[in-house]
Amino acid sequence: MTRRITRLLVANRAEIASRVFRTCRALGIETVAIHSDADAALPYVREADTAVQLPGNAPSETYLRIDLVLDAARRSGADAIHPGYGFLSENAEFARAVIDAGLIWVGPAPESIDAMGSKIEAKRIMREAGVPTLEAPAEPTEADLPLLVKASAGGGGRGMRVVRRLEDLAGEIAAAEAEALSAFGDGTVFVEPYVEQGRHVEVQVVDTSVYGERDCSIQRRHQKVVEEAPAPGLSDEVRAALHEAARKAAEAVDYRGAGTVEFLYDPATERFFFLEMNTRLQVEHPVTELVHDVDLVERQIASAESSWTMGWSDPPRSHAIEVRLYAEDPSADYQPQSGTLTTFEIPLEDGIRVDAGFESGSEVSTHYDAMLAKVIAHAPTRRAAARKLAGVLSRAKIHGLVTNRDLLVSILRDEAFLRGDVSTDFLGGFETGASAPSSTTESSAVAAAIALAERAKGVRTVQRGIPVAWRNVTSQPQRTEFEGGLVVEWFGAYSVEGHTVVAASADSVTLETDGVRSTYDVAVVGDAVDVDGPEGHVRLTRVPRFVDPADAVASGSLLAPMPGTVVRVAVEQGQTVGAGDPVLVLEAMKMQHTVSAPYAGVVTEINVSTGAQVASGEVLAVVEEA
Structure with missing residues (x-):
């Protein structure tokens, strides 16, 4: 029996909610958003026709509350629910509750979710279906x-x-x-x-139809960073066998809707093994959509309405690569970042797709995943897609938070990646730090110093006609200092050694260095100065001329590396610890992070307890060196 959806609620947030809304608008389906307090100002909320607030912030009190989600559907008049990915998307109890409430569930049958929800039980089912397992x-x-x-x-x-x-x-x-x-x-x-040099290859299915495969081997902390379709370097025999194994897996659980069968592929032996089946839409679904010219959300909706006939997709005739842009610091063990995304501008060019959950001015909280957006390039060849994507990312303006953007650009331009030499340990020996060349940093610092001077000139209330940095007697240069030991010295009329200032304003500076002219865009928020130039982005922090002694912290203080929740205090005051011993464990953005003793000594202070919410830079404990 065909049931028509008229108003659909997405039981999710940010990027995936916006993605589903886009297809709903194209189909003429009204949309409903749900949001926590922290997400109230995100773009997806205003994109929906109707929005319902779930009071609170933690997932356990908002997006994971089945009763609140169903009540939101009732109050908004929704007749269908799409779960997105994460949260309740693979929760069979939620699927049953939606169906029992008389709503259309845009997903597989609860029985299929149950069968694949436990990886242990899923392996048993796959063995019986003839699918290889580890x-x-x-x-x-x-x-x-x-x-x-x-x-x-x-x-x-x-x-x-x-x-x-x-x-x-x-x-x-x-x-x-x-x-x-x-x-x-x-x-x-x-x-x-654990297969060290294995590749993560997965197959997209809708019902029991196959829509090609994706390679998702480049990962950090076992979470995908770069995904592409089709998977590079597979023989026709291996590709066909993977597709057939995925079809068997879907048939074994009478699968309906969009799902992904994940495999571990060993290039040395050309063998593959079942890992798991995700009974939902995957984060990386756009690469499949682009190379197969299909809207997978539309297929999900059609499957839920029982309004389409199954069929095989056409072979891919192009290549698509997706990167996940995270608010995290790769050089600090991928620590998640939170705060205000002051500028977030990614060029929308031919062949580029951006699925974003945030915009300029958005607040990135500690309560949810650190992904800001997915940026996807589509081109006739793999190398063309990689080059296009790297170029767009390098020109993006992303200010306010540290991200993995520079790491992504480095991966896309890496020769091993371009050859298709990828594996799940690709990033193990990869240089994750984003260290700009010294000449780039120097030029950016000069541009920042000049823009700051222009900014100060623009807010003068007296003596507005006097040139910047004018002095009666020129005894010494003006001096602007940034963290990291960067110092720019200059005299009146912007005389900077090694550089000629061609044009200057509070937000743009053009320099000529060794006969090469470059323009730098400058944005200032407090003491932070973001500089975007031809060589990329540099974030500088101005050092104040005078420091308040009250801002200093005691030697041995352990500071919170990020905002989060204390989930465990591993020591007691007065306890002796060794270098590297765990002192506290924080949870932020759904990951746990251990704060360790910097050296052997005695714990002289513990300033927090389990369950406490802490801010970045807060003193958690003090270890006095032995």
């Missing part, structure tokens, strides 16, 4: 290392740990259980062999 020994030995501990109920890298020493296995299992329980409400984990 199996770990009941009693692992040194010969079985390395091993991978995985959460049975979740994904996205949470509750996943690599074990390289048998003595670490018990501790890593406990840590994975705690992380899985926090992220998914289920602490069940299992252990399987």
Whole structure:
């Protein structure tokens, strides 16, 4: 029986909500957004025809509350619910509740979600269906290392740990259980062999039709960073076998709707093994849409309405690459960042697609995933797509937060990546720091200093006719200092050694250096100065001329690396600790981060307790060196 959807609620937030709304508008379906307090000002809320607030911020009190989501559907008059990805998207109880409420569930049957929801049970079903699986020994030995501990109920890298020493296995299992329980409400984990040089290749299905494969091998913390379609370097035989295995997997659970069957592929042997089946739309679905010319959300809706006939997709005739732009610092072990995204402008050029959840001025909170946007390039060849995507990312203006943008550009321009030499440990030896060449930093600093001077000139209330930096007696240069030891010295009329200032304003400076003329865009927020030039983006922080002694902290102070929640205090005041011993554990953006002792000593202060909310830079504890 065909049921028509007239008003659809997306039980999710940010980028994926906007993505589903876009297809709904094209189909003439009205839309409903739900939002927490922290998300009230995000773009997806105003893009919807109707929005319903879920009071609170934590996922457990908002987006994970089945009763609140159903009540929002009732109050807004929605007749269908799309779960997006994450949160309740693979929750069979939620799917049943939606169906029992008389609403259309845009997803697979609850029975299919149950069957694939436990990775342990999913493996059993796949074995019976003839799909190859990875199996770990009941009693692992040194010969079985390395091993991978995985959460049975979740994904996205949470509750996943690599074990390289048998003595670490018990501790890593406990840590994975705690992380899985926090992220998914289920602490069940299992252990399987870890293939060091394997590739993560997955197949898109809708019902039991196959829409090609994607390569998602480039990952950090077991979470995908770069995805592409089709997967490079696969033989026709392997590609056909992967597609057939995915079709068998879908048939084994009578699958309906969009889903993804994930495999671990070993290039050395050309063998592949079932990892899991995601019973939802994947984050990386745009690359499949672009190379197969299909709208997967539209297919999801049609499947839920029982209004389309299954069929095989056409082979891809082009290539698409997607990168996930995260608010995180790769040079600091990918620590998530939060705060105001003061500028967020990504060029929309031919062949470029941007699925974003944020915009200039958006607040990035600590409550949810750190992904800001997905940027996708579509081109006739893989190298053309990589070059186009790297160029657009390098020209993007992203201010206010540290992101992984420079890392993504480096990956896309890396010769090994361009050859297709990718694996799940690709980033293991990759240079993650974004260190700009000294000449680039120097030019940016000069531009920043000149723009700051122009800015000061523009806000004068007296002596407005006097030139910038004018002095009666020129005894010494003007001096502007930035963190990191960068100092710019200049005299009146912007005389800077090695540079000629061609034009200057509070937000743009043109310099000529060694006969080469370049223009730098400058944005100032407080002491932070963002400079975008031909060589990329540099963020500088101006050092104040006078420092308040009250701002200093005691030696040995352990500062919060990010805003978050204290989930464990591992020591007591007066306790002796060794270098690297855990002192506290913070949780931010659904990941746990350990704050360790910088050296051997004694804990003289503990300023927080379990459950406390802390701000970035807050003094958590003090360790006095032995």
